[in-house]
Amino acid sequence: MAGFPKPSEDYFQKRLDPKELLEQNPATTFYMRISGNTWKRHGIVDKDFLVIDRSLEPSHGKMAVVTYMGDFSIRRIGKIQGRLCFLELDEKANIVPVELESDVQIWGIITFVIHRCK
Amino acid sequence: MSSIDVNRNRIFALVDVNDFYVSCERLFKPDLNGKPVVVMSNNDGCAVSRSEEAKALGIRMGMPVFQAREILQGRELITLSSNYTLYGDISFRFQETLESLCPNIEPYSIDECFLELTDLAEAKKDLYSFAQLIKQRVERWLGIPVCVGVGATKTLAKVANQLAKSNIKHRGVFMIPNNKISSILSKVPVADIWGIGPAYQRLLMENGIESAYDFSQLRKDWIRKNMTVVGLRTAYELCGFSCYDLETNPQTKKEIVVARAFGERVKDLESLIEATCTYLLRAVEKLWKENRFAQTLTIYIRTDPFRKEEKQYSQAVRVEIPVATHDLMELQDYCIQALKQIYKPNILYKKSGVMLSDLVKMEEIQADIFYKPKDSKITKLITSINANFVSGKVRTAITGFGYRNWRMRRGKISPFYTSKWKDVPVIKSK
Numbered sequence: 001m002a003g004f005p006k007p008s009e010d011y012f013q014k015r016l017d018p019k020e021l022l023e024q025n026p027a028t029t030f031y032m033r034i035s036g037n038t039w040k041r042h043g044i045v046d047k048d049f050l051v052i053d054r055s056l057e058p059s060h061g062k063m064a065v066v067t068y069m070g071d072f073s074i075r076r077i078g079k080i081q082g083r084l085c086f087l088e089l090d091e092k093a094n095i096v097p098v099e100l101e102s103d104v105q106i107w108g109i110i111t112f113v114i115h116r117c118k
Numbered sequence: 119m120s121s122i123d124v125n126r127n128r129i130f131a132l133v134d135v136n137d138f139y140v141s142c143e144r145l146f147k148p149d150l151n152g153k154p155v156v157v158m159s160n161n162d163g164c165a166v167s168r169s170e171e172a173k174a175l176g177i178r179m180g181m182p183v184f185q186a187r188e189i190l191q192g193r194e195l196i197t198l199s200s201n202y203t204l205y206g207d208i209s210f211r212f213q214e215t216l217e218s219l220c221p222n223i224e225p226y227s228i229d230e231c232f233l234e235l236t237d238l239a240e241a242k243k244d245l246y247s248f249a250q251l252i253k254q255r256v257e258r259w260l261g262i263p264v265c266v267g268v269g270a271t272k273t274l275a276k277v278a279n280q281l282a283k284s285n286i287k288h289r290g291v292f293m294i295p296n297n298k299i300s301s302i303l304s305k306v307p308v309a310d311i312w313g314i315g316p317a318y319q320r321l322l323m324e325n326g327i328e329s330a331y332d333f334s335q336l337r338k339d340w341i342r343k344n345m346t347v348v349g350l351r352t353a354y355e356l357c358g359f360s361c362y363d364l365e366t367n368p369q370t371k372k373e374i375v376v377a378r379a380f381g382e383r384v385k386d387l388e389s390l391i392e393a394t395c396t397y398l399l400r401a402v403e404k405l406w407k408e409n410r411f412a413q414t415l416t417i418y419i420r421t422d423p424f425r426k427e428e429k430q431y432s433q434a435v436r437v438e439i440p441v442a443t444h445d446l447m448e449l450q451d452y453c454i455q456a457l458k459q460i461y462k463p464n465i466l467y468k469k470s471g472v473m474l475s476d477l478v479k480m481e482e483i484q485a486d487i488f489y490k491p492k493d494s495k496i497t498k499l500i501t502s503i504n505a506n507f508v509s510g511k512v513r514t515a516i517t518g519f520g521y522r523n524w525r526m527r528r529g530k531i532s533p534f535y536t537s538k539w540k541d542v543p544v545i546k547s548k
Binding site (some may be wrong): 026027028030031032033034035036037038039046049050054055065067070071072073074105107 | 148149150151210211214215218258259260261535536539542543544545546547
């Protein structure tokens, strides 16, 4: 048998690995966890895990982890006429641009939210 | 030039992370930015990584932490235990990030990488912009600050990196163009050259050689005679002739050392055996990973040299193993016998260590005809389980259970942000 490959070898496939989906760039992918329900309207609730890729450029509409006054927080990034800003939902759920505070740094772009179904 | 193979027209870069351990901690603790922070050595003894703010307050490398606190006189200093799991992970990410820009990299230490840019089209187009791109990419992708030095040889890249780091004006990127080598090296002290240790430094100073340029202009036969071929290579490298290639295959180890200070000092033989056999297991795990057999085992113990008022003692013993082995049980027997030989009662011990040396490959083992190799199934099992889980998870009973006073102190270790789900950073609602 040695040396003669089984014809079926061409059809082998690995099982699905969620890492392949979640980590486009493994070197720059980090995980964080959410505590509290402030971001519920963005679909992120207490105890969810966030997948964050630091290699992605901030672009319009993306959610990002930001640092502000030494803490982590979440913001929706906007790019309006080439300038970065934040987008907040108002009471009527319209998105409004907010000036980017100078002491806010974008830490990384959120690519997935891992939510455990109850 | 007989035995030296030199190459012109090559380009190397050295990328080095600033204050690596502190920078890794800050990535996950943004509140540490702008504050004086030090990461402490094993057992929380000395400062091994310092933030710029801590350096500015006069905290030196290796300074005992209690001394650092005395200097600060109550001003805030943040001290952290070293978290090598985290630093190791960031180090691999650092290498991967550099590989996204350049296929030829040599990890030189946990926080430094050499890159060869010679045949890289993008680097050739505009070398300085490419060096800046490297810096920006690592900083954006990993959030750790780096300096980049570029030159025609590894030695020149190292010099350039130091200049990038020490002179704020260069903004972390410095290049040594071939036509400016002499003028730049004339301002670099001979002590700052990569590979010139204190002994050669003294020799050169005695001969009136002060700058790296002076050294590079010395007569080659004088260097060869007084500083061996290694010194000669360094001199050629400083002239822009490359003698060192990237070492992409990590060199096999010549010896394996595991030595640690105890959390608290110990007096009894039993604790010494427990601790030292624990270090031995770690060393044997490394031995299997390197696929080597050890011909010599050295065990050493010592007291705390900083406690001058106490009785001082230090002793090492070397065991020549009849036939090179990688068997934990066999090595453990020698280890225990050795400790019994050098142990003295009524002394407070602070540190012990294990060294495996004369490492050989399987086919190099010299056995006599009466030798029957020991079956190392147990060691194989232990090391393979530990390699897949956590080092030291499976071990021999002699290494002890429960609280042990010799175990390392790591009072202020940060969470394992990238290796344990329960430790990932938490974003709190406000």
